[in-house]
Amino acid sequence: MPGLGERRRGRSCPRSRIVLTWAVSLACAAASVVVGAMAGGRAYVVTSVIVVLCAIAPFFVIFESRRPQARELVMLAVMAALAVAARAAFIWLPGFKPMAAIIMIAGLAFGPSSGFLVGSLAALTSNFIFGQGPWTPWQMLAFGLCGLVFGALARRGIVTGENPGVAARLGLAAGGGIFVVLVAGPVLDTSSLFFMISSITPESVVAVYLAGFPMNCMQGAATFVTLLLVAKPLLDKLTRMQRKYGMLD
Amino acid sequence: MxxxxxxxxxxxxxxxxxxxxxxxxxxxxxxxxxxxxxxxxxxxxxxxxxxxxxxxxxxxxxxxxxxxxxxxxxxxxxxxxxxxxxxxxxxxxxxxxxxxxxxxxxxxxxxxxxxxxxxxxxxxxxxxxxxxxxxxxxxxxxxxxxxxxxxxxxxxxxxxxxxxxxxxxxxxxxxxxxxxxxxxxxxxxxxxxxxxxxxxxxxxxxxxxxxxxxxxxxxxTAQGTPREVAAALHAAGDAMTFALPSPVRVYYGVEGVEPRQREDARDEFQESEGILSIGSRNGARQSEFRSDWFGVAEPQSEDCLSSDVPRPAIFPCPLTVREGRKWLVERVLADPPARVAMADEGYGMDGREMAVEMREVWFRYERNAPDVLRGADLRVPSGSLFAIVGGNGSGKSTLLKCLCDVARPQRGMLRVLGHDIKGRSRNDPTHGDVAMLPQDPANLFSKGSVREELAEMATREERIAAVARDCGIERLLDAHPLDLSGGEQQRVALAKVLLTEPRLLLLDEPTKGIDAFFKRSMAALLRTLAERGVTVVMVSHDVEFCARHADLVALLFDGAVVTTATPRRLFSDSAFYTTAANRMSRSVFAGAITDEDVIELCLG
Amino acid sequence: MRPDAFSTHHPAVTLVFFAGVIVLCVLVQQPVLQAVGFAGGAVYYLCLRGRDAWRLLLGLMAAFVVLTAINPLFDTLGDTVLFAYLGGRPYTLEALAYGASTACMFASVMTWFACYARVMSTDKFTYLFGNRAPALTLVLTMTLRLVPTYGRKARQISTARRCAGLSMGAGSLRHRARDGASLLSALTTWALEGAVTTADSMRSRGYGTNAGRRPRYARYRFGARDGLLLVVMLACIAVTCTALATGALAVTYVPAIDVPALPPLGVAALIALAVLVLVPSAIDAREAIAWRCSLSST
Structure with missing residues (x-):
């Protein structure tokens, strides 16, 4: 299934502009690395945040420059809010966080760049509610990646959203779980590495990621269960929306 | 222009x-x-x-x-x-x-x-x-x-x-x-x-x-000034007359629309600036509507009109309660009716089993929150259609939640269907005997079709088919629940709830967002259920609906039940919290609470 | 809750302040300045939250101890070996001191972020970025409205389903997960229906018809006092940064602890940082005094 949101947009951003945006952001990141290295001390902590922001910003800049339509804005907001609020649906399972799963579903439905936006906006919003911290940029990146990667997979037809068999559903759910354990979770843990650990040595790196591992496994399990249970119905609902209102088309 | x-x-x-x-x-x-x-x-x-x-x-x-x-x-x-x-x-x-x-x-x-x-x-x-x-x-x-x-x-x-x-x-x-x-x-x-x-x-x-x-x-089907439209709709015997305000309905119920007058009216209206156009409906359907909807009023009104009592030529049709009251007083002065009061048939509570008994119930949502129910007493006889009315924040919805056991009273006695609610586990088998239809029926929908929605509640095909028939949703089975109109959604949700085979059915604002026609079929359905022995308790802002269809009405205020009585008793005793028909007629008639009551007394 | 006096300043001033303070707290390694940075944050947080502030502050103190203590486990550099463990792995004083420095940075950053969360409301955030990124801030605004709406709706649906005789959140984990999925499914259906209406409403109110710059209802005005405050803050930040860049605040922890006495520029930086971090608390205190005076004079 092609990304629902990718077919027509308010206005598409010219390719040259996309390349330029990424080039500028890459240059910024490189410059901050150089300055950080020269400054020494703990400047690398600031550098790391700048690099993360440079990875997020181009998605935002490109989105902004193509003047998206009302429906696209609403769909992003709805999916991001659902990702944050979905926790309320699983209130009887303490610690169960379905956020990553919903973002992946959004990615499957709307494609990579919208998926990234949903993920990073959801992370930002949830931090507005539960408190901002130095981890905010990393969370935006980690959850953005969930949407981005699953959007890209859907586009290349690796994961099909429509009429998946049991194997495909299990595959999707397992893929989501593994992604959280191996990619999204560790990205989040990286913020602790920079802000809480003085000396970045092989031991401290291993310790930080190992400390985060049980939590990431829980998150991964929640993602697996959520994807298994709701991926199909939610994607069906999004497709129905498109049919009934031409909403995403 | x-x-x-x-x-x-x-x-x-x-x-x-x-x-x-x-x-x-x-x-x-x-x-x-x-x-x-x-x-x-x-x-x-x-x-x-x-x-x-x-x-x-x-x-x-x-x-x-x-x-x-x-x-x-x-x-x-x-x-x-x-x-x-x-x-x-x-x-x-x-x-x-x-x-x-x-x-x-x-x-x-x-x-x-x-x-x-x-x-x-x-x-x-x-x-x-x-x-x-x-x-x-x-x-x-x-x-x-x-x-x-x-x-x-x-x-x-x-x-x-x-x-x-x-x-x-x-x-x-x-x-x-x-x-x-x-x-x-x-x-x-x-x-x-x-x-x-x-x-x-x-x-x-x-x-x-x-x-x-x-x-x-x-x-x-009609357009023009409100009076012209009211006349045209009545002349055409359109079913829309049901949705018109009480004064208009009472006026036409009493004054009637003479066949001769009707023709005149039509000509006259069509001449006037050409703004009135009555859709050409076929005659058969018209008369069908008439005999259907005006079964009681029509023949009598024609009798009246043909009587030799001099009548103010044509009193313009009243649109508001104020005008209606004025018209009714003049009408009654000109032609004093035989009866001026409707008798209260009463509703025998004695010897009936009580589906709900509530004594001195107090409830608040949080430890430090104010009490929402403050010593509420309620007795609901089995098999009755019981309405609870009251303003916003009077505790109506909370009361329903208590009956449904999603809110446990902190103090007081509450027996539902003979079981004391205290100390009962939520997995008690009698739990399924009580079911509530939520205010927003869409809260119960999570599937892609009505059929799947119903299948979520019961497995037996015949049972589903029977309930679907009762609720009149057989032809909607393959539709998506949210593509339906408000009234249809209401019925699907009701069907879902009925599939749990409740003996006590609770309804939270069943008439919200529903037009006059759906209200009638809803009332008929509720009556059928009550006749089968299901006790129906509804909470409603809709005074007209309660007056017309409920057996008993309780008025809730400030977390306590002020009074429980038959609708006729309760609404004819209050001057503000009552139906338009009652407000319009209370100076001349006693106990008339529905349009039909007023028409009956006028013509009686 | 009435905002404190500092929060009533223009959002740009607030943002510059927090960004400056947090970055400085990260960069500064001189122990005295680090302590000042943390103390300023703690005082302001106490101004904001009163007695409730202690929960966070005590938690951070505990975190400080733990983070300090674990650093020597990862970092064995340092001349002064306190003790050896695991067959001779050294636990050094220098690594402990460096750990304390990082832990102090962490505690300061957390405290200032906690203050930031109180002061920088979503209104201010969206106001600041509204000009630059109108579409994104609008999405953020909408999301912020929808999250509590969906939370409430989820509770309503759950109650409705329970009252209609469907099980909700009881039984085995498997059942609970399944109930949660049904609830989420129902919530999504409802959310998507609403989305259509919201999009219609936006277009009906002319969203997308104006090709030019999007004007805004400006809730905040940049007044003289904002300008003054901004100048003072930028000056303080500039002094501290200069000191940092010229090495006036240079210290080393490993392999040997070397904390030289502050040169004049270092002292200036200390004063500047102290002024900067105490600005919000001072503004709050001034207002409190002004109120007390006006009360006693009447």
Whole structure:
């Protein structure tokens, strides 16, 4: 299934502009690395945040420059809010966080760049509610990646959203779980590495990621269960929306 | 030149066999108040959405919509956004931003208003609508009524020439409805803004409209001034007469529409400026409607008219309770009826088993929260249709939650179907004997079709088929639940609830957002259930519905039951919290609470 | 809740302040300045939250101890070996001191972020970025409205389903997960229906019809006092940064602890940082005094 949101947009951003945006952001990141290295001390902590922001910003800049339509804005907001609020649906399972799963579903439905936006906006919003911290940029990146990667997979037809068999559903759910354990979770843990650990040595790196591992496994399990249970119905609902209102088309 | 003109407008949704609108022509002058009415599904929303290009649904259209003589689609969207304000049904989903002040400014920001003018307009609207107090609030904290007023204010900030409202009050309670409609009326009168309003509750709108348009299956069945339309609908024996305000219905029920007069009326109306057009309905259907709907009143009224009592020539049809009262007094003076009181049949409580017994029940939601129920006593006999009425915040919904065991009283005794609710586990087998239909039926829907929804509740095919038949939703089984109209959703939700085979059925505002026709079938269904031994307890703001259909009514105030009585007793004792028919007739008749009561006494 | 006096300043001033303070707290390694940075944050947080502030502050103190203590486990550099473990792995004083420095940075950053969350409301955030990124801030605004709406709706649906005789959140984990999925499914259906209306409402109010710059209802005005405050803050930040860049605040922890006495520029930086971090608390205190005086004079 092609990304629902990718077919027509308010206005598409010219390719040259996309390349330029990424080039500028890459240059910024490189410059901050150089300055950080020269400054020494703990400047690398600031550098790391700048690099993360440079990875997020181009998605935002490109989105902004193509003047998206009302429906696209609403769909992003709805999916991001659902990702944050979905926790309320699983209130009887303490610690169960379905956020990553919903973002992946959004990615499957709307494609990579919208998926990234949903993920990073959801992370930002949830931090507005539960408190901002130095981890905010990393969370935006980690959850953005969930949407981005699953959007890209859907586009290349690796994961099909429509009429998946049991194997495909299990595959999707397992893929989501593994992604959280191996990619999204560790990205989040990286913020602790920079802000809480003085000396970045092989031991401290291993310790930080190992400390985060049980939590990431829980998150991964929640993602697996959520994807298994709701991926199909939610994607069906999004497709129905498109049919009934031409909403995403 | 008219502000808006529809010329032979027809519209069909893609893939639909019949058109949603069929040859609709209407003109709306500047400063006019147009009321569009009709059964749900008659095409009101479709019609109103033709009045703004961005809201027009996909489909095939013929005919023209003219704004100031220009074809609407050629008017730039920015101009349309500014000149045509549109208020939709759902108070919540129409809101865009998270703060009240931002919401007020949104339209102006979008259309590119100058910043200094923007501040002024926002300030102006906040003052006009009395929003000052909640200007900085989160929209989530507002009540439904406040949200809808905010939507209205946000649109008025753009200073539109015409305000289109699509059933704006269907999700509001009566108090909020009155506030909203009064505000619209004030906007119409004070600011001269043209209003086009569609409503299914005509009690308040009908009288203040300059022009009424009645739609049925996409066609105009009548249009003209409210009085002309009332006359035309009665003359045609249209089923829409049910939705008309009480004074109008009583008037025609009593005065009747003579066949001769009817012909005259039609000619006369058609001559008058040519604005009245009665859809050519076939005669057979007309008479069918008449015998159906006026089974009682009609023959008697004809008798009356043919009697030799001199009659004030033609007293104009009353539209409001005030006019109705005046007319009724004159009518009664001219022709004193045989009886002036309706007897209270009573409802025997003695010896009946009680489905619900509640004594001195106190409840609050949180430890430090105020008490919501404050010593409530309630006795509901088995197999009765029991209504609980009361204002906002009187504890009605909480009381239902207690009966349903999702809220446990902190103090007091509560027995439901003979079981004391205290110390009962939630997995008790008797738990399934009580079921509640939520206020918003969509809360029960999570599947892709009605069939799947029903299958979620029961596995036996025959049982599902039987309940679907009872609720009249057999032909809807393959539809998506959210594609259905409010009334249909209500029935599907009710079917879901009935599949648990409850012995006590609880209903939270069963008539909210439902038109007069669905209300009747709902009442019939509830009566059938009660006859089968199911006890039905409903909480409702709808006094008319309770008066007409309930066996017993309890009035709840400040967390306690003030009184329980038959509707006739309760509503004829109160002067404000009662039906329009009672308010209209209380100076001349005793105990008349429905339109039929008043008609019966007048003609008796 | 009434905002404190500092919060009533223009959002740009607030943002510059927090960004400056947090970045400085990260960069500064001089122990005295680090302590000042943390103390300023703690005082302001106490101004904001009163007695409730202690929960966070005590938690951070505990975190400080733990983070300090674990650093020598990862970092064995340092001349002064306190003790050896695991067959001779050294636990050094220098690594402990460096750990304390990082832990102090962490505690300061957390405290200042906690203050930031109180002061920088979503309104201010969206106001600041509204000009630059109108579409994104609008999405954020909408999301912020929808999250509590969906939470409430989820509770309503759950109650409705329970009252209609459907099980909700009882039984085995599997059942609970399944109930949660049904609830989420119902919530999504409802949310998507609402989305159509919201999009219609936006277009109906002219969203997208104006090709030029999007004007805004400006809730905040940049007044003289904001300008003054901004100048003072930028000056303080500039002094501290200069000191940092010229090495006036240079210290080393490993392999040997070397904390030289502050040169004049270092002292200036200390004063500047102290002024900067105490600005919000001072503004609050001034207002409190002004109120007390006006009360006693009447």
């Amino acid at each position: 008219a502000l808006f003109a529809l010329e032979h407008l027809s519209f069909a949704y893609p893939g639909a066999a019949t058109g949603a609108l069929d040859d609709v022509s209407v003109e709306v002058g500047r400063g006019e108040y147009l009321c569009v009415c009709g059964k749900s599904g008659c095409g009101k929303t479709t019609l109103l959405r033709q009045l703004k290009s961005v809201l027009t649904p996909h489909g095939t259209r013929s005919g023209a919509v003219l704004l100031d003589g220009t074809v609407l689609d050629e008017v730039p969207l920015a101009t349309q956004a500014r000149r045509i304000g549109f208020v939709m049904q759902d108070p919540d989903a129409q809101i865009i931003t998270d703060r009240v002040w931002h919401e007020l400014a949104f339209g102006l920001e979008s259309t590119g208003c100058e910043e200094s003018a923007l501040r002024l307009r926002v300030a102006e609207m906040a003052s006009y609508f009395g929003i000052g107090d909640w200007f900085h609030r989160d929209v989530c904290e507002l009540s439904g009524g406040q949200k809808q007023l905010l939507n209205l204010a946000s649109i008025m900030a753009m200073q539109p020439d015409v305000l289109v409202c699509d059933e704006p009050t269907s999700q509001l309670d009566p108090v909020a409805t009155t506030t909203f409609l009064d505000t619209v009326r004030r906007i119409n009168r004070d600011l001269g803004v043209t209003v086009i309003m569609s409503e299914h509750r005509l009690e308040e709108v009908f009288a203040c409209a300059d022009h009424v348009l009645v739609l049925d299956e996409g066609r105009v």
